[in-house]
Amino acid sequence: MACAFQVQSSPVNWPINWITNIYINTAHRMLGECGMKEREKQVLKKRSVALCKEMVVDELLVQFLQAENILTENMAESILGKETSQKRSWHLLSILPKRGPRAFSCFCTALRETEQDHLYELLTSCPEKERCFETRLPLPVQECPVPAKRARPNDSMETCLDADCPVNTVLQPCTPEFYDSHCQQAYRMQSSPRGLALVLSNVTFDPSVSDFETRRGGEVDEEVLTKLFEELNFRVDIRKDLTAQKQFSQRPEHRELDCCAVCLLSHGKEGGVYGTDGELLELDWVFEAFNNAHCPQLQNKPKMFFIQACRGEEMDNGVDQLDGSERTQSPGCEQRDAGRDEESERQNREREERERERLRIKLPQRSDMICGFATLKGWGTAAMRNTKKGSWYIQELNTTIRQSARDTHLSDIMVQVNGRIKEREGYAPGSAHHRCKEMSEFTSSLCKDLFLFPKYCPPS
Numbered sequence: 001m002a003c004a005f006q007v008q009s010s011p012v013n014w015p016i017n018w019i020t021n022i023y024i025n026t027a028h029r030m031l032g033e034c035g036m037k038e039r040e041k042q043v044l045k046k047r048s049v050a051l052c053k054e055m056v057v058d059e060l061l062v063q064f065l066q067a068e069n070i071l072t073e074n075m076a077e078s079i080l081g082k083e084t085s086q087k088r089s090w091h092l093l094s095i096l097p098k099r100g101p102r103a104f105s106c107f108c109t110a111l112r113e114t115e116q117d118h119l120y121e122l123l124t125s126c127p128e129k130e131r132c133f134e135t136r137l138p139l140p141v142q143e144c145p146v147p148a149k150r151a152r153p154n155d156s157m158e159t160c161l162d163a164d165c166p167v168n169t170v171l172q173p174c175t176p177e178f179y180d181s182h183c184q185q186a187y188r189m190q191s192s193p194r195g196l197a198l199v200l201s202n203v204t205f206d207p208s209v210s211d212f213e214t215r216r217g218g219e220v221d222e223e224v225l226t227k228l229f230e231e232l233n234f235r236v237d238i239r240k241d242l243t244a245q246k247q248f249s250q251r252p253e254h255r256e257l258d259c260c261a262v263c264l265l266s267h268g269k270e271g272g273v274y275g276t277d278g279e280l281l282e283l284d285w286v287f288e289a290f291n292n293a294h295c296p297q298l299q300n301k302p303k304m305f306f307i308q309a310c311r312g313e314e315m316d317n318g319v320d321q322l323d324g325s326e327r328t329q330s331p332g333c334e335q336r337d338a339g340r341d342e343e344s345e346r347q348n349r350e351r352e353e354r355e356r357e358r359l360r361i362k363l364p365q366r367s368d369m370i371c372g373f374a375t376l377k378g379w380g381t382a383a384m385r386n387t388k389k390g391s392w393y394i395q396e397l398n399t400t401i402r403q404s405a406r407d408t409h410l411s412d413i414m415v416q417v418n419g420r421i422k423e424r425e426g427y428a429p430g431s432a433h434h435r436c437k438e439m440s441e442f443t444s445s446l447c448k449d450l451f452l453f454p455k456y457c458p459p460s
Helices: 002-009 016-034 038-054 059-067 073-080 085-098 103-113 117-124 176-182 218-231 244-249 252-256 283-289 342-359 392-404 410-423
Strands: 157-160 195-201 234-239 259-265 272-274 280-282 303-307 369-373 382-386 441-444
Touching: 038 085, 038 103, 038 117, 059 073, 059 103, 073 085, 085 103, 103 117, 195 218, 195 252, 218 234, 218 259, 218 392, 280 283, 283 303, 303 392, 369 410, 382 392, 392 410, 410 441
Parallel strands: 157 382, 195 234, 195 259, 259 303, 303 369
Antiparallel strands: 272 280, 369 441
């Protein structure tokens, strides 16, 4: 009897339906003990629409939940891999109820840590107070020399907004086949490095001489542009002094390199950007420093500008091209017959000089430039800046170049940037800047296609 009892008690000999029932009951007990409370599930379900409309699911929020062991690495990647903020929000909300009893409280804490207190209140306050929350999003900061509440209507401004933003992407390489089929009609892009890139960024302003606030998020733009141009094989020079571009335009390296880039990141107004001392730098002066007369090392080479300001008009009287090609072969390049006397040689040199002068090509004062602006020229335009991710314009410029430069010339890339900026919308519930818009633009005097040919070095 004892032996029979032991055999019946052995799990190996239990009927299969007994084992199945034990596993099911155990799983139910585990879910009941380890899953999110039913009341918390109902709160998430009831508030899901509002959360998906207003929640910003970015790397900071996801990393916080990872650190609390609410999300695994695979879960985090799948959430951030979604194309839009709404899809990321839906995906996160579908995962949370299955992530244990701490998931709800950690999620609420994550909302507070990412400055989304109004959503924290929405989940934790009583129903009658759910519409009376107070947002703690960063206040707008204006890119003008007076505090935001005294903004002058003729100044442009840059507003701090924690809006949705794209995840950084890998720089796509150009193929040898594409280079071979497009290099003939494009600007020469063979030097290594490709060119010099100046990133001139003003973040902290001297309070003793100006009323400007710190451009929070501006340091992110510096990092993004530095990394982008380094990957494009540029030698990057980061400066915070607005007098630096004069020295930059005169650097002798330009003569041996194929292009250059200038990025101005600062507070600004119509026709200029401000230094950290509150003094205005006229953009016309910047363009003049790089024109064909003052910067002959960059004649016939593409010059890229990415700035947040407007332009002026100037009469173009022309300038002689320095060491440029001529319409026909110069007689001076031909070999001379031996045995000519000195007078004959002198007359021949004078004749050759007159011929060179007649055939010399003249260039306009400004040419071969492409200038991208974060906002439209005109009254009251504003540029949006995310205090954690940097400005909208630099975000979209970075992403579009990384995705498209492999087979798209820069003018078309700038059109794509305009389209992406057009689709963006501000996020600052409870403020006048909620759902605000921005529109970028660019001007071009390029005379060929400007392909950056990323990550491709033509054989010498």
